[in-house]
Amino acid sequence: MLNQHKVDFVVGPAHSGVAMGMIKMLRNKDIIMIIPNAGAAAATGPLCAPNIFRTSFSSWQPSYPMGTVALDKGYKKVYVISWNYGMGRESLDAFEESFAAGGGEIIEKVLLPFPSTNFQPNISDIADKNPDAVFTFFAGGGATKFVKDYDAMGLRGKIPLMGSGFLTEGTLESQGAAAEGIITGLHYSENLDIPKNQDFREAFHTEYGHYPDIYAVQGYDAGQAIVNTVNQLNGDLSNKQAAINIMEKLVIDSPRGKFTFSKAHNPIQNIYLREVKDGVNVVQSIAAEALEDPARGCKL
Structure with missing residues (x-):
């Protein structure tokens, strides 16, 4: 993907162990990596890089x-x-x-x-x-x-x-x-009373026949980050630093609630306190509002 296909974005992976190997290969290259799940602290900590973003969470x-x-x-x-x-x-x-x-x-x-x-x-x-x-x-x-x-x-x-x-x-x-x-x-619950969440859940259900969980939300937001960046650049991704500069300033209108990226490129997001009631993760309160990962070891 990096050398043969010259892709502009790599999205993945799910597993933190795989992410560590990918980051070591891709960091500081002329490509943007977006992590849609893997929560390893190092991704936005000691291994942070200008071209590495995460749309999920840190552990x-x-x-x-x-x-x-x-x-x-x-x-x-x-x-x-x-x-x-x-x-x-x-x-x-x-x-x-x-x-x-x-x-x-x-x-x-x-x-x-x-x-x-x-x-x-x-x-x-x-x-x-x-x-x-x-x-x-x-x-x-x-x-x-x-x-x-x-x-x-x-x-x-x-x-x-x-x-x-x-x-x-x-x-x-x-x-x-x-x-x-x-x-x-x-950072998500299926019953969040957010219009974006309700619209997303119904659209996802229509498309796939079942309702989404947090993994789908994180992937959707990785897609939103790409689309928003490409649109602002009018489709011209020849300058990766320009793309990074735009991504750093994005406000992602997520089903979890709007979030921005920290300096280390990890979501600054609400963490919801949930209790299982009748088979549903019901939100009780916001356990931490706009929580930013400390990104220990990141030199950005």
Whole structure:
């Protein structure tokens, strides 16, 4: 794509590990990379570059506000658990950063080998330690298994379960009643009362036969960033620095709510506090308004 096809934009990927390899190849080249999902902190941190943009989130953003949420709910002692890989470690660290700063105590921090889903011993340990709450990062099939095991072992309704929003994003149908009451933080919710969100959801459903989740929203916004930039340049992308200058100033009218890019090219966006009610991630409040990732290590 870079050398043979001379493309103007590369959009991708989903996985942070793949993103790291792509960034090392593409940073500071005459091409614009737009990351529509991968949340690795380094992408807009130490590996930031003028031609690298992200329309999704940093791993820090959904989890950091949840430490304050836990404190506001009166939770003083929290058990945290995730997989031992970048997104898991960074999510737990972000929660601990705000939670500990407010006087909270992490009584146990568990990092499981990825992609292990043998959660029963850890859930038994949670029951024994009886924390005020549990905070976790799991996604996909692992999120479904953890939530179902947590419920099956009798902890739902006894020890509150909190998480980065990916715990219940795209997984609610498979989790069923076991997910009821889970509290998460994320930069989107399906029931956001925003005209752009309602229009997008109906258009997406008409086109594809099902309703979108956050992954679709992030991809849509990557497309919007490209279209808006190309239009302002009247289709002339010969000067990539001019394209970068325009992208840096964009206001993206997203289904999640309007956002702009930080100096490190990560979205400055709301993080919504959500609770699962009747199989839907219902917005309770804005956990953090216009939250900007600290972009530690970025030299832009």
